[in-house]
Amino acid sequence: MYHKNYLLLFSAVPAVLFFVSCNKAKSSQTSQLFVNGKVDGIVSCTSNGLFPVDSALYMEGGGKEFYESKVNTVKPKGPTPKGMVFIPGGEFSMGGVNPVGMENGGQQNMNDARPIHRVYVDGFYMDETEVTNAEFTAFVKATGYITIAERKPTREEFPGAPEENLVAGSVVFTPPDHDVSLNDHYQWWQYVKGADWKHPLGPQSNIQGKDNYPVVHIAWEDAQAYAKWAGKRLPTEAEWEFAARGGDFGKMYAWGNQFKPDGKWMANIFQGKFPVSDEGKDGFVGIAPIKQFSASTYGLYDIAGNVWEWCEDWYRPDYYEELAHRDVARNPQGPDSAFDPMEPNEKKKVQRGGSFLCTDQYCTRYMVGTRGKGEFRSASNHVGLRCVKDLK
Structure with missing residues (x-):
């Protein structure tokens, strides 16, 4: 990016x-x-x-309450595609729970995930895991595709930038060696020349032996290209949340309301003093291979944490207000355009699920109803993708 x-x-x-x-x-x-x-x-x-x-x-400012989900009972015709799971679809309450003081999370305001509103989605198939390095390698070998992070920025894109700065690369999490204020994320993110999906930490790194790790440094355009090649597409935000909730409603997390049920870690997130030191109490410092934590109700792995997942929708913080005025929003596709008042000139798409950098100290977006966002032509080493496929 x-x-x-x-x-x-x-x-x-x-x-x-x-x-x-x-x-x-x-x-x-x-x-x-x-x-x-x-x-x-x-x-x-x-x-x-x-x-x-x-x-x-x-919730304060929460609008409608959570109602019981109504899950479709119709089964798909034919076998489920390899590596995917069937998501039945149905009607559910969409949006985020946000109790202040909840132990191990929930202390951030997430007004863009409210009001709670009723949504219906048709059934679909969803990848059981995030797209891996091996899968993305097959795509690149078959098509010759070059990701945005691998392309040299143009002077037209960045007029006035020094020529020496117009070098391909991407953004990499770079923890400082001392405590820092959490009000300036530039203290732990750096643009690294030569960083891309094959070199996630920079040109001296590689993905050898990491075929089963999620691919990262994927911009939304890259995710779209992969999904089209695979005969799939990116999920809408509503589809993503229905799948993550597993037919349940009003939960804090994809797995329930306890952060660590019976003391068990359920997702790859950040433990320790953020952003200085990830203690790896969940078994991993940084990104983890797929399928290291229990699957969700619908058989999805890493639906919380590990890497962010792109959705089809443009991001607007006020979009849920629009949907809340409908009785039930059927298969919502997102707003017609993007707008983020914090960066009004950036066109952003929705991201979901959180990443290995989410923590109760800064980002609790592993909570199931919460939303993320990213400039659609940007990438970093904690953003990947998961695809869906329509029923035949």
């Missing part, structure tokens, strides 16, 4: 999840979530006291 503002990591302002109101329960009650100043958990209350059939999670 070439442009001056080479990466946007997401600003945060505290928000509050006040309560779960059991206004439909037989016995009127309000379940308080704060215990000793922290959110103790996601509380669901129902008319029968057993299952969250009519539970409602209300």
